[in-house]
Structures are given as C-alpha cells and as structure tokens.
Amino acid sequence: MTSTLAYAALSQGSTVEPFKIERRELRDDDIAMDVLYCGVCHSDLHQIRNDWHNSVYPVVPGHEIVGRVTAVGAGVTKHQVGDTVAVGCLVDSCRVCEPCEEGLEQFCEKYPTPTYNGQDRHDGSMTFGGYSGQLVTSERFVLRVPEGLDPERAAPLLCAGITTWSPLRHWKVGPGTKVAVIGLGGLGHMGVKLAVGLGAEVTVITTSPGKSDDARTLGAIDVLISKDEDAMKAAGSRFDFILDTIPVPHDIAPYLSLAKRDGSVVIVGVIDMVPTFHSGVLLMGRRALSASMIGGIPETQELLDFCAEHNILPDCETISMAEINHAYERMDRSDVKYRFVIDMSTLGKD
Amino acid sequence: MTSTLAYAALSQGSTVEPFKIERRELRDDDIAMDVLYCGVCHSDLHQIRNDWHNSVYPVVPGHEIVGRVTAVGAGVTKHQVGDTVAVGCLVDSCRVCEPCEEGLEQFCEKYPTPTYNGQDRHDGSMTFGGYSGQLVTSERFVLRVPEGLDPERAAPLLCAGITTWSPLRHWKVGPGTKVAVIGLGGLGHMGVKLAVGLGAEVTVITTSPGKSDDARTLGAIDVLISKDEDAMKAAGSRFDFILDTIPVPHDIAPYLSLAKRDGSVVIVGVIDMVPTFHSGVLLMGRRALSASMIGGIPETQELLDFCAEHNILPDCETISMAEINHAYERMDRSDVKYRFVIDMSTLGKD
Numbered sequence: 180m181t182s183t184l185a186y187a188a189l190s191q192g193s194t195v196e197p198f199k200i201e202r203r204e205l206r207d208d209d210i211a212m213d214v215l216y217c218g219v220c221h222s223d224l225h226q227i228r229n230d231w232h233n234s235v236y237p238v239v240p241g242h243e244i245v246g247r248v249t250a251v252g253a254g255v256t257k258h259q260v261g262d263t264v265a266v267g268c269l270v271d272s273c274r275v276c277e278p279c280e281e282g283l284e285q286f287c288e289k290y291p292t293p294t295y296n297g298q299d300r301h302d303g304s305m306t307f308g309g310y311s312g313q314l315v316t317s318e319r320f321v322l323r324v325p326e327g328l329d330p331e332r333a334a335p336l337l338c339a340g341i342t343t344w345s346p347l348r349h350w351k352v353g354p355g356t357k358v359a360v361i362g363l364g365g366l367g368h369m370g371v372k373l374a375v376g377l378g379a380e381v382t383v384i385t386t387s388p389g390k391s392d393d394a395r396t397l398g399a400i401d402v403l404i405s406k407d408e409d410a411m412k413a414a415g416s417r418f419d420f421i422l423d424t425i426p427v428p429h430d431i432a433p434y435l436s437l438a439k440r441d442g443s444v445v446i447v448g449v450i451d452m453v454p455t456f457h458s459g460v461l462l463m464g465r466r467a468l469s470a471s472m473i474g475g476i477p478e479t480q481e482l483l484d485f486c487a488e489h490n491i492l493p494d495c496e497t498i499s500m501a502e503i504n505h506a507y508e509r510m511d512r513s514d515v516k517y518r519f520v521i522d523m524s525t526l527g528k529d
Numbered sequence: 530m531t532s533t534l535a536y537a538a539l540s541q542g543s544t545v546e547p548f549k550i551e552r553r554e555l556r557d558d559d560i561a562m563d564v565l566y567c568g569v570c571h572s573d574l575h576q577i578r579n580d581w582h583n584s585v586y587p588v589v590p591g592h593e594i595v596g597r598v599t600a601v602g603a604g605v606t607k608h609q610v611g612d613t614v615a616v617g618c619l620v621d622s623c624r625v626c627e628p629c630e631e632g633l634e635q636f637c638e639k640y641p642t643p644t645y646n647g648q649d650r651h652d653g654s655m656t657f658g659g660y661s662g663q664l665v666t667s668e669r670f671v672l673r674v675p676e677g678l679d680p681e682r683a684a685p686l687l688c689a690g691i692t693t694w695s696p697l698r699h700w701k702v703g704p705g706t707k708v709a710v711i712g713l714g715g716l717g718h719m720g721v722k723l724a725v726g727l728g729a730e731v732t733v734i735t736t737s738p739g740k741s742d743d744a745r746t747l748g749a750i751d752v753l754i755s756k757d758e759d760a761m762k763a764a765g766s767r768f769d770f771i772l773d774t775i776p777v778p779h780d781i782a783p784y785l786s787l788a789k790r791d792g793s794v795v796i797v798g799v800i801d802m803v804p805t806f807h808s809g810v811l812l813m814g815r816r817a818l819s820a821s822m823i824g825g826i827p828e829t830q831e832l833l834d835f836c837a838e839h840n841i842l843p844d845c846e847t848i849s850m851a852e853i854n855h856a857y858e859r860m861d862r863s864d865v866k867y868r869f870v871i872d873m874s875t876l877g878k879d
C-alpha cells in the first residue's frame with residue numbers, strides 16, 4: 180500500500196479537503212500513475228453532496244484523469260513507465276459479458292466499477308478518484324494519451340468528451356449530418372466541437388441569446404433560442420440527430436418536433452423523469468427518443484486519437500487543487516467556459 | 530360520375546346505413562373497381578363517432594379494400610380490367626416530396642390523402658372508403674393482389690397488416706430476432722404472424738392469461754402476462770424489438786425495461802399522451818422509444834407478395850354489410866378473432 184495525498188469529502192457536505200488515502204500494491208495488470216491533471220465534472224459535486232443517495236464517505240472525486248505512469252505490474256503490456264495516460268469514469272467491469280467483450284464496458288451486465296465511490300471487485304475496498312496524487316488502475320481501463328494532445332486540456336475528454344462522442348458515433352454522425360446540440364455547458368460545448376470535427380452541420384439550441392457568439396466560435400453554423408417560439412416553429416423538422424445535454428427534467432416534445440423523419444433525440448446522462456408528451460411527435464416522423472451514458476474503453480481511445488489528429492480540445496480553465504471548492508460554487512451557477520481542470524502539481528501546496 | 534350504393538354515417542353517431550354516393554369519372558391515371566371485400570378497422574368506428582374531431586359527414590368508412598378492376602383510365606399501365614387489386618389507408622399524396630419519392634407516402638410532407646374522410650387533391654371533394662360498391666383510385670395507390678392470396682382474408686393486410694409489417698421491416702426483424710408483441714388484437718395478431726414469418730422468435734405480452742393458447746397457435750414461442758410482476762421481472766431484458774399495439778395511453782417503462790441494449794419499443798399508431806417515465810430505462814441499455822404509422826405503397830406491395838409466398842393471412846370473421854353495426858358493438862368489446870371482413874357482395878341485399 181502507498182499513502183498519497185488526496186482531496187476528499189469526509190461527510191455529507193459540499194466541500195472537499197486534504198486527506199490521506201492508500202493506493203493498493205500493484206496487481207499483475209495494474210498501472211500506477213502520478214495524476215497530472217483532473218477535470219471537474221458536475222457528478223463530482225453530486226457525489227460529495229450525496230445527491231444520488233449512494234455516497235460512501237470519504238469520497239475522493241475525479242474521473243477525468245491524465246497521469247504519467249510510474250510503475251507497472253508484472254503482466255502489463257499496453258503501457259510503460261513514463262507514458263502519458265488517462266483514466267475516465269470506469270476502472271473495472273466483469274470483462275467477460277457480451278458488452279464487455281464488445282468494448283462497451285459502460286453496459287457491463289454485472290455493472291462496471293466507477294472510478295470513485297465504487298467498490299473494487301477483488302478486495303471490496305472503495306475506489307478513490309483523480310483528486311489525488313496517485314492512482315492505481317488495471318491497464319485495461321487505462322487509455323493512451325497520443326503524442327501532440329495537450330495533457331492538461333485532454334482531461335475533460337475522459338467524461339464530457341466521451342459522453343458526447345459515444346452517441347455521435349453510435350448514431351453515425353458524419354459529413355453533412357444536420358446535428359443540433361441542446362445546451363452549451365461542459366458537455367454541450369464538447370458535443371459541438373466533436374460533431375463539427377466529424378463534418379456535421381451543427382446548430383446550438385440554447386435558452387440564452389447571450390451564448391450565440393460563443394456557439395458560433397465553437398463551430399456552430401446556426402443558433403436557435405428555445406424560448407423563442409416563433410423561431411422554434413420556423414426551424415421546422417430539420418435535424419437528423421439532436422444531442423440533448425440539458426441535465427434536468429424538461430419537456431422533450433419541442434425537440435422531438437425538430438427532428439427529421441427517422442431522426443433521434445438522445446438525452447445524455449440521466450434527467451430523472453421524462454415529462455409526459457404526445458405520442459404524435461414520435462409518430463409523425465417515426466422519430467426516436469433515446470439516451471446515452473459515457474462510453475466504452477475502445478471508443479474512448481478512438482476519441483483521444485481523433486482529438487489529437489483533428490486538434491480538438493475542450494475549453495478549460497485551469498485551477499489549483501486549493502481552489503476546488505470555489506470552482507464548485509462557480510460551476511453551480513454555470514460560471515465556467517466550459518470545464519475546470521485541476522493542475523495536480525498544486526496538490527498539497529496551498 | 531357514377532352512382533353507387535355505400536354504407537355511411539350521416540351525422541355524428543355510431544351506426545352506418547345505406548346511402549348513395551357518386552364516384553368520379555376516371556382521370557387518366559384512375560382505376561375503377563368493384564369492391565369485393567372490406568376489412569373493418571377500429572378507425573372506422575372512431576371516424577363515424579367523430580372521436581378525432583375531424584369527421585365530415587357523410588362518412589363512408591373502410592380502408593382495407595380488395596376489389597376487381599372494372600375500368601382503367603387512358604394512362605394506366607399497372608393494372609388491367611379483371612385484375613384483383615387492393616387499396617389501403619391512402620389514395621393520394623403530393624408524389625414529389627422526398628418521402629413520396631422514396632415510396633414512404635405515409636410521411637408525405639404535404640400530408641397524404643386518406644381513403645375516406647379526406648379531401649381529393651384535385652377537385653376538393655371528400656373521399657369515401659370501401660363500404661361501397663365501387664371505388665375509383667389513382668393507380669399509384671392501387672396494389673396488386675398476388676395469385677394465390679385469398680382476396681377475402683387479404684383485406685386486413687391493407688391496414689392491420691401494413692401497420693405491423695412496416696416497423697418490423699424498418700427495424701430489420703429477421704431470423705433469430707427476439708421480438709415481443711404487446712397486445713393480441715387485430716394489429717397484434719398480425720404482428721405475431723408476420724414476425725414469425727420473418728423468422729423471428731416471438732413472445733406475446735398480454736394482460737389476459739386466457740390468450741396464451743391463442744398466442745401460441747399464432748406462432749408465439751412464449752407468453753408473458755404483463756400483470757404478473759414477478760414474470761415481468763424474471764423476463765429480464767431480452768428483446769431486440771418490441772412492437773406495442775396497445776391503442777390507449779399506458780406506462781411505457783415496464784416494456785422499455787424488457788428491451789435489450791440498443792433495443793427499441795415501437796408504438797404503432799397514436800396513443801395520445803405518453804405518461805411520464807424515468808429516463809434511466811432509456812439510458813441503461815441505450816434503448817429507444819419510437820412510433821410507426823401504416824406504411825408506404827411499395828412496402829404494402831412487398832407485404833402482399835410476402836404473405837402470398839409464405840401463406841400468411843389474418844384470422845377473419847366474414848360478415849354481411851347489414852351486420853356492420855353489430856360488428857362494431859362486438860369490436861368495441863374486443864369480441865372478434867381478429868378482424869371482421871365485410872363480404873361486399875351482400876351490399877344492398879339485407
């Protein structure tokens with residue numbers, strides 16, 4: 180066991196503070212890494228607040244992790260000491276079910292092990308995330324950060340990136356696809372960049388007219404203000420694919436109506452209850468409503484490679500570890516463009 | 530103009546009675562036919578009762594029509610006098626939009642013309658359906674009834690058949706597909722027969738344990754009683770495709786939960802409001818909820834050819850025209866296995 184400094188929520192509350200944790204001895208397939216950067220996801224805040232009623236304290240958040248390999252287990256073949264690597268939302272799964280075999284570990288039939296606030300499948304210990312000096316993870320769940328991809332800004336690709344990339348790929352977004360991205364936060368801004376990178380024509384749908392310039396800067400060719408009923412009506416049914424990043428319950432019907440025949444509205448993540456809506460909006464164009472969560476390990480690697488090749492990176496604001504609780508406050512009022520990244524070299528230096 | 534006997538609802542009410550209507554002179558692309566058989570669809574009852582608030586009286590229902598060609602317009606090439614032909618729910622569309630070009634006239638951007646209670650695109654007259662001695666229809670919307678397909682039992686293929694065939698084909702149901710059909714009425718029983726014909730493994734989901742034997746007779750390999758919570762839970766998530774033929778609003782979540790990863794629940798027709806449900810049932814398996822209505826002309830022809838080749842026919846009870854109002858009463862209490870067909874040679878003979 181190795182002792183390492185981390186930031187943890189020690190009980191139900193909204194702040195994290197310095198705390199010593201233990202990292203396990205390397206198993207044969209394990210990789211040890213120093214954490215270089217860790218993105219700050221809204222889930223981190225939900226978990227430390229116990230919003231999902233499943234938090235086991237201490238909670239060490241962080242699942243957008245970029246690190247440097249410091250040691251490898253006896254059986255490791257994928258990575259070497261010194262490699263720049265990454266870890267996302269998952270650190271294990273059953274590895275043998277159909278989804279795992281297909282590299283869709285997020286759908287593991289025995290449920291995947293989350294990077295933090297999860298339980299290790301071998302020794303039953305709780306998993307601790309990336310707000311810590313070191314991480315030990317099975318190589319199967321460790322990604323390669325390609326040469327040329329800025330490790331600092333790469334961090335949010337591990338959750339915000341893959342969560343939007345996976346549905347864009349699954350629903351075959353490509354050159355000429357007419358895509359709408361609803362919401363322009365951490366996920367939405369990645370959805371825009373990635374869809375543009377794939378060659379799609381992207382429209383941003385937002386409640387805030389003030390976000391129009393930002394949307395266009397990110398690559399959108401059009402902006403639709405969802406509160407403008409005339410504009411929504413005039414937009415017709417023109418999108419092949421609509422990525423819905425609104426993180427709270429909301430009426431789906433106006434967005435379904437914007438989809439073309441055989442188009443899809445895909446909610447990313449959980450929005451609790453889908454409010455009642457008229458079945459006619461599905462029927463009139465054989466439209467589909469679906470939802471998508473994170474992504475599998477092979478498609479996460481594909482994403483990192485794609486971003487390196489196309490020079491696509493999240494827009495980030497880098498903070499020190501000690502600024503994290505202030506960053507949460509700002510995130511809570513959407514005051515960030517578009518993702519905080521913690522420079523983990525600042526850990527223990529406040 | 531040709532005068533012909535029909536059965537019509539003359540004002541808002543629930544009975545139809547003999548009534549003389551006019552059929553137009555043949556346009557160049559028109560086909561005139563004697564109606565041989567006409568299926569009785571629940572929509573017929575909705576329309577004569579004005580349940581959808583759009584009925585224009587007199588209403589002559591009937592959109593599951595098999596007839597024999599008696600005359601053809603100067604430009605007709607597809608059919609000849611004497612041919613056995615069929616007409617379904619649509620008798621016209623704009624013919625030039627993308628869906629029409631693709632043979633998906635049900636999605637015509639200018640809205641297709643329904644076989645009855647619709648308005649002719651050329652002279653603005655109301656359309657009258659198959660409860661009549663004769664019909665005049667553009668050849669584009671007239672199907673060929675293949676040699677060997679019983680014209681009497683073929684009639685319900687034109688609505689109940691195509692409404693289930695179209696989604697089965699669109700969602701690529703084939704050998705080995707695990708299909709569930711919810712509800713065992715006119716549509717459901719066709720869904721079972723057609724899915725079985727396509728090589729799928731079909732389970733019927735019903736509220737009525739009494740329908741188990743019937744379901745198996747139709748070709749289902751399993752029956753799931755939806756009111757049996759333990760059985761529903763034990764069924765797991767095992768279906769690739771779930772065809773939902775329940776014609777009224779109902780909770781979708783229990784059915785979505787039965788779908789495999791990337792599986793779909795497809796509602797056929799309109800069920801008014803979809804009740805609220807938790808987004809997690811979409812998310813957990815990237816499942817999709819969609820809806821489907823009738824089908825296009827080419828896929829209706831494909832269905833008729835498929836049924837002829839595979840000897841698939843609806844289970845019907847043949848009635849005389851004069852029995853129609855009694856048939857409605859029985860249909861209203863689901864007392865029919867599974868579709869009434871009117872023998873139109875009985876018209877005017879009560």
